[in-house]
Amino acid sequence: MTGTDSRDKTRAAQPRRGRADKATAIVQAACQVFGRDGYSRAGIDTIATEAGVSTRTIYNHFPGGKEELFRSVMRWSSERVRDEQLAQLRRYLDPERPPHPADLERDLLALARAWVGLMTDFRDHFALVRHIYAEAGHIPTDVLDAWQETGPRAVGGELTSVMAALDDHGLIDVHGDPAQAVVHFMALISTEITQRSYWGVSPLPQEEADRLTAAGVRAFLRAYGSAG
Amino acid sequence: MTGTDSRDKTRAAQPRRGRADKATAIVQAACQVFGRDGYSRAGIDTIATEAGVSTRTIYNHFPGGKEELFRSVMRWSSERVRDEQLAQLRRYLDPERPPHPADLERDLLALARAWVGLMTDFRDHFALVRHIYAEAGHIPTDVLDAWQETGPRAVGGELTSVMAALDDHGLIDVHGDPAQAVVHFMALISTEITQRSYWGVSPLPQEEADRLTAAGVRAFLRAYGSAG
DNA sequence: CATATTTTGCAATGTCCGTTGTACTTTACC
DNA sequence: GGTAAAGTACAACGGACATTGCAAAATATG
Numbered sequence: 126m127t128g129t130d131s132r133d134k135t136r137a138a139q140p141r142r143g144r145a146d147k148a149t150a151i152v153q154a155a156c157q158v159f160g161r162d163g164y165s166r167a168g169i170d171t172i173a174t175e176a177g178v179s180t181r182t183i184y185n186h187f188p189g190g191k192e193e194l195f196r197s198v199m200r201w202s203s204e205r206v207r208d209e210q211l212a213q214l215r216r217y218l219d220p221e222r223p224p225h226p227a228d229l230e231r232d233l234l235a236l237a238r239a240w241v242g243l244m245t246d247f248r249d250h251f252a253l254v255r256h257i258y259a260e261a262g263h264i265p266t267d268v269l270d271a272w273q274e275t276g277p278r279a280v281g282g283e284l285t286s287v288m289a290a291l292d293d294h295g296l297i298d299v300h301g302d303p304a305q306a307v308v309h310f311m312a313l314i315s316t317e318i319t320q321r322s323y324w325g326v327s328p329l330p331q332e333e334a335d336r337l338t339a340a341g342v343r344a345f346l347r348a349y350g351s352a353g
Numbered sequence: 354m355t356g357t358d359s360r361d362k363t364r365a366a367q368p369r370r371g372r373a374d375k376a377t378a379i380v381q382a383a384c385q386v387f388g389r390d391g392y393s394r395a396g397i398d399t400i401a402t403e404a405g406v407s408t409r410t411i412y413n414h415f416p417g418g419k420e421e422l423f424r425s426v427m428r429w430s431s432e433r434v435r436d437e438q439l440a441q442l443r444r445y446l447d448p449e450r451p452p453h454p455a456d457l458e459r460d461l462l463a464l465a466r467a468w469v470g471l472m473t474d475f476r477d478h479f480a481l482v483r484h485i486y487a488e489a490g491h492i493p494t495d496v497l498d499a500w501q502e503t504g505p506r507a508v509g510g511e512l513t514s515v516m517a518a519l520d521d522h523g524l525i526d527v528h529g530d531p532a533q534a535v536v537h538f539m540a541l542i543s544t545e546i547t548q549r550s551y552w553g554v555s556p557l558p559q560e561e562a563d564r565l566t567a568a569g570v571r572a573f574l575r576a577y578g579s580a581g
Numbered sequence: 582c583a584t585a586t587t588t589t590g591c592a593a594t595g596t597c598c599g600t601t602g603t604a605c606t607t608t609a610c611c
Numbered sequence: 612g613g614t615a616a617a618g619t620a621c622a623a624c625g626g627a628c629a630t631t632g633c634a635a636a637a638t639a640t641g
Contacts, residue, residue, distance in 0.1 A: 147588080163487060165393035169629065179589045181631090190630070255487040259391060259480070261554045269551070302568070308545045309572050316540035317533065323497070326489045340530070344537050348576035375618080397599065407619045409601090418600070 148186050150176045155198045160252035164195055164260060196268060199257065202250045203276035206243065210280045213239040220290040229296050234342045237314040241338050244315070248325050255324060281307055297349045306349050313341035376414050378404045383426045388480035392423055392488060424496060427485065430478045431504035434471065438508045441467040448518040457524050462570045465542040469566050472543070476553050483552060509535055525577045534577050541569035 154176035158167045169191060173180040187193045217236040218224070224232045244251055261269060281304070288303040288310075299306040317337045322329045329337075382404035386395045397419060401408040415421045445464040446452070452460045472479055489497060509532070516531040516538075527534040545565045550557045557565075 161490060163391065163393065165391065166491070168627085180629095181590080182588055184630070185587075252487075252490075255483070258552050259483040259487040261552050262389060262480075263394070300571075305545065305565075305568055308548070309541055309569070312540040312544035313537055316544065317536045320536070324486050324489050337533075340533055341537070343528075344576040348572040396597085408599095409620085410618055412600070413617075 147176075147178055147182055151178055151183055151186060151194070152198055152201050154178075155194050156202050156249045156253060159195060159198055159256065160249040163256045164191075164263075167191075198253065199268070199272050200275070202247075202253060203272055206247050206250050207276050207279055209243055209247070210240060211283055213243070214280070214283055214287065218287050218291075220287050223291055223294045223296060226296055229291075230342065230346055233310075233346070234339060237310075237338045237342050238335065241315065241318060241334060244318070244325065245328055251325060281311075284310070295351050297346075298351050299349060309348065310345050313345045314338050315341070317341070375404075375406055375410060379406055379411055379414060379422070380426055380429050382406075383422050384430050384477045384481060387423060387426055387484065388477040391484045392419075392491075395419075426481065427496070427500050428503070430475075430481060431500055434475050434478050435504050435507055437471055437475070438468060439511055441471070442508070442511055442515065446515050446519075448515050451519055451522045451524055454524055457519075458570065458574055461538075461574070462567055465538075465566045465570050466563065469543060469546060469562060472546070472553065473556055479553060509539075512538070523579050525574075526579050527577060537576065538573050541573045542566050543569070545569070 151172065155167075155172045158172045158175055161167075162171070169180055169183060172194075173183055176183075183194065184190065187197065189196075213236060217232050217239065257264065257269075257272070284307045285304045288297065288299055288306050291297045292299045292303060297306070317340075318329060318334055319325070321333075321337070328334075379400065383395075383400045386400045386403055389395075390399075397408055397411060400422075401411055404411075411422065412418060415425065417424075441464060445460050445467065485492065485497075485500070512535045513532045516525065516527055516534050519525045520527045520531060525534070545568075546557060546562055547553070549561075549565070556562075
């Protein structure tokens with residue numbers, strides 16, 4: 126569709142030429158473009174311009190062409206975001222030292238807010254993820270599996286451990302399936318925000334996002350609080 | 354990406370030529386192809402073959418070409434699924450006659466199962482929806498708004514009325530925001546299934562899907578049951 | 582400064598694909 | 612059966628785009 130033509134030739138950084146970190150510049154720009162336009166619509170020329178790099182340089186760094194570049198972007202971006210998510214998780218919920226019961230909601234909310242914040246901080250990544258979802262049938266299964274493993278599943282696994290620990294200390298009741306509690310937690314804190322923000326196209330005002338996040342956390346605690 | 358080459362020339366229905374329902378055949382095939390391949394990757398030739406129709410006929414029916422066809426598919430598919438979803442909703446939850454409290458879980462679960470079942474019955478549609486999500490930035494805002502209005506929002510609105518009615522009768526407690534309860538309900542019953550089934554690419558066995566749906570409904574009732 | 586490596590600009594190639602015009606065939610309808 | 616509408620086959624145009632080769636220029640390294 127024509128829609129909003131999102132290309133903007135003026136934005137390209139001035140051509141700081143001849144560095145060795147061209148590779149990361151390329152991957153970074155490719156993450157933007159792939160996330161914005163998807164695999165088919167994304168053009169190598171666009172990526173090159175956005176990275177301040179010659180088209181030829183891309184093929185020097187990624188002999189496999191567009192496909193290899195896309196796979197590299199998947200790996201790079203998902204690892205970057207995973208690390209950030211894990212950092213926030215460890216910041217607010219330490220499995221070793223479970224919070225005081227009165228602070229549980231506060232800590233869960235802090236984590237939820239932090240994670241929701243990452244959705245706007247790493248907008249390109251999550252746009253890319255949506256394209257991965259949509260094009261799952263066109264991505265080789267092993268690539269998809271590897272991505273799931275090092276990305277979403279790693280974070281889910283960590284949070285699952287935390288949930289299990291909280292359950293052990295009687296702070297919540299996972300009803301026998303901590304992994305399920307994790308999925309429900311993530312679904313409750315993020316679904317409405319992604320929908321209402323048109324999946325990141327037009328972000329919500331901070332206070333509204335906070336309100337929805339808090340509502341999700343409260344619903345989660347009603348479903349999984351140790352009182353229930 | 355190369356991945357699985359999903360084209361299959363042998364599948365095209367035998368060319369029952371010269372009907373007036375060519376238009377619907379085209380839209381139906383286009384729904385499949387757009388859902389499988391996305392807007393950019395989808396080819397007019399592929400759609401024509403899959404519909405058992407000449408390429409030229411597509412342009413006779415849709416002078417606006419690919420774009421108009423895509424918009425028609427969006428409207429057609431979303432209305433079809435919306436009607437089906439509304440039918441299931443009215444089948445299991447009548448706002449006029451709220452269920453007996455003991456039957457609430459049973460009815461909610463029946464609705465949830467029915468809706469989850471639609472996700473496989475209308476696999477093409479939901480694949481298309483994922484592409485719409487991913488390409489939201491490339492679809493004109495008014496088209497996107499119209500789609501939301503006649504599709505997802507219509508269903509959400511109906512379910513919101515039902516939730517409000519259930520709240521009025523003391524069967525659940527929506528905590529002041531029935532619309533939010535609706536989003537949480539949908540998130541809880543569908544998130545894990547869509548994720549685990551690789552977004553419809555490799556469907557889950559029936560019993561597993563049932564288990565996850567039931568877990569979602571139970572979590573919802575713990576969060577929004579009138580007892581809580 | 583000299584040499585090896587990296588980057589670049591540019592042209593060219595090949596392919597895919599949306600779209601259109603045209604002449605011919607099939608179907609619907611009276 | 613004959614006429615009008617709808618469908619088809621086919622060829623062709625034009626543009627977008629991934630990819631490559633090559634020679635010149637810039638950069639790093641010693």
